Amino acid sequence: MNEEHFKKIISHSKEFGFIFPSSEIYDGLSATYDYGQNGIELKNNIKKYWWKSMVQMNENIVGLDAAIFMHPTTWKASGHVDAFNDPLIDNKDSKKRYRADVLIEDHIGKIEEKNNKDVKKAKKRFGNDFDENTFRTTNGNILRRNEEIKTIESKMEVAFNGDNLDAIYDLIIELGIKCPVSGSNNWTKVRQFNLMFSTEIGSLSDDSSKIYLRPETAQGIFVNYLNVQKTGRKKLPFGIAQIGKAFRNEIIARQFIFRMREFEQMEMQFFIKPGSQKEWYNHWKETRIAWHKSLGFNNEDLRFHDHIKLAHYADAACDIEFKFPFGFKELEGIHSRTDFDLKQHEEHSKKKQRYFDPELNESYVPYVVETSIGLDRMFLALLSHSLKEEELENGSSRVVLSIAPPLAPTKAAILPLVKKDGLGEKAKEIYHSLKLDFQCLYEEKDSIGKRYRRNDAIGTPFCITIDHETLEDNKVTLRERDTMNQKRVLIKDLSTIIDQKTNMKTLF
Ligand code: GAP
Numbered sequence: 001m002n003e004e005h006f007k008k009i010i011s012h013s014k015e016f017g018f019i020f021p022s023s024e025i026y027d028g029l030s031a032t033y034d035y036g037q038n039g040i041e042l043k044n045n046i047k048k049y050w051w052k053s054m055v056q057m058n059e060n061i062v063g064l065d066a067a068i069f070m071h072p073t074t075w076k077a078s079g080h081v082d083a084f085n086d087p088l089i090d091n092k093d094s095k096k097r098y099r100a101d102v103l104i105e106d107h108i109g110k111i112e113e114k115n116n117k118d119v120k121k122a123k124k125r126f127g128n129d130f131d132e133n134t135f136r137t138t139n140g141n142i143l144r145r146n147e148e149i150k151t152i153e154s155k156m157e158v159a160f161n162g163d164n165l166d167a168i169y170d171l172i173i174e175l176g177i178k179c180p181v182s183g184s185n186n187w188t189k190v191r192q193f194n195l196m197f198s199t200e201i202g203s204l205s206d207d208s209s210k211i212y213l214r215p216e217t218a219q220g221i222f223v224n225y226l227n228v229q230k231t232g233r234k235k236l237p238f239g240i241a242q243i244g245k246a247f248r249n250e251i252i253a254r255q256f257i258f259r260m261r262e263f264e265q266m267e268m269q270f271f272i273k274p275g276s277q278k279e280w281y282n283h284w285k286e287t288r289i290a291w292h293k294s295l296g297f298n299n300e301d302l303r304f305h306d307h308i309k310l311a312h313y314a315d316a317a318c319d320i321e322f323k324f325p326f327g328f329k330e331l332e333g334i335h336s337r338t339d340f341d342l343k344q345h346e347e348h349s350k351k352k353q354r355y356f357d358p359e360l361n362e363s364y365v366p367y368v369v370e371t372s373i374g375l376d377r378m379f380l381a382l383l384s385h386s387l388k389e390e391e392l393e394n395g396s397s398r399v400v401l402s403i404a405p406p407l408a409p410t411k412a413a414i415l416p417l418v419k420k421d422g423l424g425e426k427a428k429e430i431y432h433s434l435k436l437d438f439q440c441l442y443e444e445k446d447s448i449g450k451r452y453r454r455n456d457a458i459g460t461p462f463c464i465t466i467d468h469e470t471l472e473d474n475k476v477t478l479r480e481r482d483t484m485n486q487k488r489v490l491i492k493d494l495s496t497i498i499d500q501k502t503n504m505k506t507l508f
Contacts, residue, residue, distance in 0.1 A: 006325035009383050010256055012399070016458050018042065018383070019257060031250060031261045038458050039379070041409035041439055043264075046378055047243050049407065049504055050266045053291055054241045054371075057508070061239035061268065062232055066220025068245060074219050075196065075212050077348035078341060079312045084215060085192035087160075087168060088251055094182035097251055100168050100190045101309055103177050104156055108149050109327065115142050153308050160309040165190040195248045197261075213247035218370060220244070221269045222341045225366075226353060229271075236355055236366055237280065239270040243375070255326060257376040264375035271366040273357070274339065280369045281316055281336045288332060288371050289320055294507050295404050297385055303328060313340040322381040331381055332373035339365040382407065386459065401459035402482055405502045408459045411438040412498050415451050417467040419444045427466040430476070430491060438498055456481055461501055464494065 013019040017036035021028035035043055055063045075081050087100040118141060123130045136142055152175065159167035169190045178185050197213040214220065221240045228240055243266045250259050257263075272280050285304065292302055300323070307317040315338050319330040342353040342365045354363040386403040405411070412434060416427035424444055431442045441460075443451050448465060455463050465477040475488045478497065489497060500506075 002325040005384070005387075006256075008389075009325065009380070009387055012387055012457070013039070013256075013383065016454075018458075031254070031259065033257050033260065033376075038409040042382070042403070042407060042459075043375065043379055045407040045409070046375060046382070047266065049295075049507060050291075050373070050375075051241070051243065052504055053508075054239070054266075054268050058239065060234070060237060061241055061270075062228060062234075064221055064224055064228065064240050064242045065244065066217070066224060066242060068214050068247075069201070069211055070214060070219060070223065072211050073348050074223060074345075075215075077344040078219050078222075079344070080196055080212075080215055081194075083312045084196060085194050086251060087165060087190050088193050089169070089172065089190045090188040091179035091182055091184065092186045092188060093184045094179050096179060096181050098179075099251070100165075100172060101156070101160065103172060104152065104168075104175070107175050107177050108152055111145050111149055115145055118142060157308045165192070193251060195250065197247050197249050214245075215248050216246050216372070217242045217244045217265045217267045218269060218372065219341070221267065222345055222368075225269075225271065225342060226351075229355065234271075236357070237270060237272040237276070239268050241266070241268040243267075255324075257380050258324065258326075258329065260376060265372055266375055266378075267370065267372045269337075270369045270371075271355070272369060274364060274367045277315070277336045277338070277367045277369060281334065284369055284371050285318065285334050288334060288373075292320060292322075292331075295382065295407070297322070297381070301385065305330070311335065313337045322377075322384075324380065324384055331377050332371065335370045335372070337368040337370055339367050341368065342366065398453055398456055400456040400481065403459040404507065405461040406504045406507055408461050408502065409439065410441050410455070410458060410460045411502045412440045412462040412464055412494075413451065413455045413460050414440055414442045415448060415463055415465050416444050417448060417465055421468065422471060423466050423468070426470055430464065430466065430494070433491075434495060434498070437495060438502065452479060462498055 016038055018039035020034045020036055022032035022034050023029055051063070055061050088097055089100045089103065090097050115136070118139065119132060119135060122135055122139075123132070152171070155167070155171050158164070159171060166189070169187065172187060173185065176185060196215050198210050199213065200209045201211045202209050221242055225240070228234065229238070244264065245262060246265045247262050250261055270280060270284065289302060289304070293299070302323075303321050305319045305321050305328070307314070307319070310317055314335045316336040318334055320332040320334070321328040322331040346353040346365065353365055355366050356363045382403055383401070386401045387399070388402060389397055389399050391397050414427050414431040414434070416423035427442065427444070431440055434440050443454075452463055459481070461481045463479040463481075465479065467477065470476055470491075474491050476491055476494070477486050478489045478494070479486045
C-alpha cells in the first residue's frame with residue numbers, strides 16, 4: 001500500500017478542483033463525491049475517448065441512453081432482487097464490517113505477494129541470467145504456495161457456488177484471517193445483504209409503487225435490445241453501448257472514489273450467436289486491455305483476474321485490474337453473460353426476445369459478452385498513474401499531472417507576461433481564437449513561474465506566454481508540460497501544434 005501517494009491524490013484532487021466531498025458544507029456524505037471544474041473536464045474526456053473507441057470506431061456498435069428508473073420487474077428478472085447480495089461478516093471487537101469474499105481474496109493476495117518478493121530477490125541475485133518463468137515453475141516455495149492458493153480457491157468456489165455461508169465462515173477461521181483493525185478473528189457468521197437502493201414512485205407508498213435506482217446500466221440495454229435491433233436493422237454480432245449513473249448501497253464504501261454509492265458506468269453489451277461466446281470473450285479481453293495501454297498505463301500496472309465466484313448470469317468472467325496505490329483492484333469487468341438476461345426478460349415480460357438468423361433460417365435468443373468499466377475508477381487509475389512529484393535539475397521540485405494530452409482538462413493556458421502594455425488584450429485575442437477548438441484557460445494573476453506550476457499540476461500540455469516581443473513579431477513562447485522546453489512559435493501555428501498533441505486521434 002502506497003499510503004503517501006494515495007493521500008496526495010486525495011488532497012491534490014481537492015486543491016486543484018478535481019474532486020470535492022459531496023455537500024461538504026454539511027460535513028459531506030459518505031462515499032459520495034462531486035467533480036469540480038477540472039474533474040468534469042477530465043471525466044468528459046474519458047467518456048469521449050471510450051465512446052469514440054466503442055461506438056464511433058465500431059460500425060456494429062451503437063449507443064443508448066436509458067432511464068435510471070426502470071419497471072421494477074426488470075430487477076426481479078435480472079436476479080438483482082434475489083441475488084444482488086454481498087456476503088458480509090462483522091468483527092465483534094472492532095465492529096468493522098467486511099465482504100467475506102474480499103477478506104479471502106486479500107489473504108490470497110498476500111500469498112501471491114510473497115511469491116513476487118521471492119521472484120524480485122532472485123532477479124537481483126541472478127541478474128541478466130534470470131529466467132522468471134523457469135523460477136516460478138520450479139522453485140519449491142513458490143510451488144507450495146501456488147498449491148495453497150489453489151486449495152483456498154477451490155474451497156471458496158464450492159462454498160460460493162453452493163451459497164454455503166457457513167463454509168465461507170469456516171474458511172475464514174481456518175485461514176486465520178484477522179480483522180485489520182482489531183487484529184482479532186472474533187467474527188460473526190456470514191450474512192447476505194442486498195445492495196439495491198429503493199424508493200417509491202408517485203404519491204402512494206406501498207409495495208406496488210416500490211422502484212429501484214439501477215445498480216447497473218446493463219439492464220437498460222437488455223430491455224431495449226429489440227428496439228435497437230429492429231429500428232437499426234442490426235445483424236448479429238452487434239453491440240449497444242451506454243454511459244450512465246448506477247447506484248449501490250455499498251457497505252464498505254471507502255478508498256475515495258474507488259467504491260461509491262453513486263457512480264458512473266460505461267457498459268457495452270455485445271449480442272452474438274450462441275456458441276461464439278468464447279471467441280468474443282477473448283476478443284473483448286484483448287481489445288479492452290489494449291485500450292487501457294493506449295493511455296500510457298504500464299504493463300506491470302495492469303493484469304487480468306479470472307473470477308472464481310461467478311455472478312449469477314455469467315459462464316466466464318474476468319476483471320482487468322489496475323495497480324492502485326492500495327494494490328491491484330478491479331477496474332473493468334468482462335463477462336460472458338450467456339442468454340441469461342434476455343431469457344429472463346422474455347419469461348417475465350412474456351415478450352419474445354429472439355433474433356431471426358437469416359443464415360440459419362431460425363430464431364434464437366442471442367448470447368451476450370459484456371464490457372463494463374467504472375468511469376470513476378478509471379478517473380482514479382489515471383490520477384494514480386499520472387500524478388508525480390519531480391526533482392528538477394536546479395534542485396527544486398514540481399508536481400505534475402502527466403496525463404495523456406487528449407484527456408487533459410485544459411489543453412492550453414494563455415498567459416500574458418504582464419497585464420499592461422496591451423499584452424492582456426493580445427493574450428485575450430489568442431484565447432478567443434483557440435477556444436472554439438480547444439479547452440483553454442486565460443490567466444494573468446501571479447508570476448509566470450507560479451502559473452506554469454499551477455498548470456503542470458492540472459496536466460495542461462501547453463502554456464502560451466505573451467510578452468512584449470509578441471506585439472512586434474507575432475510570436476509567443478510555447479512551453480511543453482512534460483519536457484518543460486520552451487520555444488518561440490508563430491501565433492498562426494498554435495492551433496496546428498496543439499492539435500497534433502491533444503487530438504484523440506493520437507491515441508488510436
Ligand atoms: N453490468 C455488470 C456490472 O455492473 P460490476 O463488476 O458489478 O459489473 C462493473 O461493475 C464496474 O463498475 C466495475 O468494474 C467497477 O469499475 C465499477 N463499479 C462497480 N461498483 C462500483 C462502486 N461502488 N463504485 C465505483 N465503481 C464501481
